[in-house]
Amino acid sequence: MAATGDDSWLDDVAVERLEMVLEQSEDDWTRLDEDNEHVSGPAATEYRRRTAGAATFLGRTVRARTSVKRLLEQSDTDIHRSEAMTCVHRAETAECREEKLLLGLPADDGPDESRCHSTCASLACTDRDIADHRMRPLVLETEARDPMTPRPHRDRAAAKAAQICAVIERHEASRPGSHARGRRSGRMTRKNRDREAERQEIRAAAERLLAGTPPRSPVGKLTGAELIAECGLRRDVVYGDHKELVDEFRARAKAQNFTPQIVQDMADENIVLREALAKIKAELAAERERVRALVRAATELSLELEQAREELAAAQQVARLPGPRETRRVPD
Incomplete structure (x- = not known):
C-alpha cells in the first residue's frame, strides 16, 4: 500500500501568509493615518490608495485552504518591502519585468529586487525607507575617501552616496511644511518599542x-x-x-x-538483539527438554541393566545336577 504524504502544513503556511499580509496592511495604514507617515516617489499616490483600501477589511472566517487563497488574492495589496525600498508592484509598469521580457526570461507575477531600477514607476519611498537610507551615506562616503580602496570602487561609492542623498532631499522636499517642522523638532507619535x-x-x-x-x-x-x-x-x-x-x-x-539517528539505530539494534535472545531462549528450552528426556531414558536403561544383572546373578547361584554316569563295558 503506497504511503500518502501529509500536506496539512500547507494550510498553516497559507494562513500565516494571509495574516502577514493583513497585519502589514494594518501597520501601513496605522502609520499613514495616525503617525502621518510621509510617502514620496512615483507610486506614492497608488501606495496610499491601496493601503486605505485594505484598511476596510473587517475579518472573515475561513474553513478551507481554497477560502484562504481566495481571501489572500482579494486582500493582498501587492506592496513589497525590501531594504530602504517599497515596491507598489504593477506588472504593466514594472521595469524589472520589462527587462526580463527583453532578455527572453520568464516574467513572474511579483517584483524582482535584483533587477530593480531607481527610475521605476512602481517605487515609493516611506519615512521608514528614509530612516534606512540615512544610515548608508556615511558608510559610502567613508569608503569613497579611503585611499586603500581601488579608484573604481571609490567612484561607485561616491555616486551611490550622492544618489541616496538626492532621494532623501526629494523626500523631505515633498513633505508638507507642518509635518516637516514637526519631524525636525523631534515630535513622534509612535511610542518607542522595548525590543x-x-x-x-x-x-x-x-x-x-x-x-x-x-x-x-x-x-x-x-x-x-x-x-x-x-x-x-x-x-x-x-x-x-x-x-x-x-x-x-x-x-x-x-x-x-x-528521534536522532544514533538513537534510532540503537533502538533498531535493540529490537534485533531482543529477537535473537528470544530465539536462543526457545532453543535452550527445547534443549533442556531433550536433556530431561535423555535423563529419563538413561534412568530407565540403568534400571533395566541393574535388573538384568540381578537376574544374571540369581541364575549363576542355581545348583547344577550331575549328569548320567557312563557305563563301562568289560572286555571279553
Whole structure:
C-alpha cells in the first residue's frame, strides 16, 4: 500500500501568509493615518490608495485552504518591502519585468529586487525607507575617501552616496511644511518599542508552547502562527525584528518531536538483539527438554541393566545336577 504524504502544513503556511499580509496592511495604514507617515516617489499616490483600501477589511472566517487563497488574492495589496525600498508592484509598469521580457526570461507575477531600477514607476519611498537610507551615506562616503580602496570602487561609492542623498532631499522636499517642522523638532507619535521586552515575551511564549501549557494559543500547535498568538505581538514585529527567535523555536519544536539517528539505530539494534535472545531462549528450552528426556531414558536403561544383572546373578547361584554316569563295558 503506497504511503500518502501529509500536506496539512500547507494550510498553516497559507494562513500565516494571509495574516502577514493583513497585519502589514494594518501597520501601513496605522502609520499613514495616525503617525502621518510621509510617502514620496512615483507610486506614492497608488501606495496610499491601496493601503486605505485594505484598511476596510473587517475579518472573515475561513474553513478551507481554497477560502484562504481566495481571501489572500482579494486582500493582498501587492506592496513589497525590501531594504530602504517599497515596491507598489504593477506588472504593466514594472521595469524589472520589462527587462526580463527583453532578455527572453520568464516574467513572474511579483517584483524582482535584483533587477530593480531607481527610475521605476512602481517605487515609493516611506519615512521608514528614509530612516534606512540615512544610515548608508556615511558608510559610502567613508569608503569613497579611503585611499586603500581601488579608484573604481571609490567612484561607485561616491555616486551611490550622492544618489541616496538626492532621494532623501526629494523626500523631505515633498513633505508638507507642518509635518516637516514637526519631524525636525523631534515630535513622534509612535511610542518607542522595548525590543528586549519583546524578545523575553517571545521566549516565554515558546517555553509555554513547548511545555504544552499555552494560555493564549487556541490549539497549542508548535507553529510560528501559534507562537505569535501566544506572545501577543504583531506578526510584522515578530518576523521583522525577531525572526531568529522564530527559527530557534521551530528548531526546538522539530527536535522535540524528532528521534536522532544514533538513537534510532540503537533502538533498531535493540529490537534485533531482543529477537535473537528470544530465539536462543526457545532453543535452550527445547534443549533442556531433550536433556530431561535423555535423563529419563538413561534412568530407565540403568534400571533395566541393574535388573538384568540381578537376574544374571540369581541364575549363576542355581545348583547344577550331575549328569548320567557312563557305563563301562568289560572286555571279553
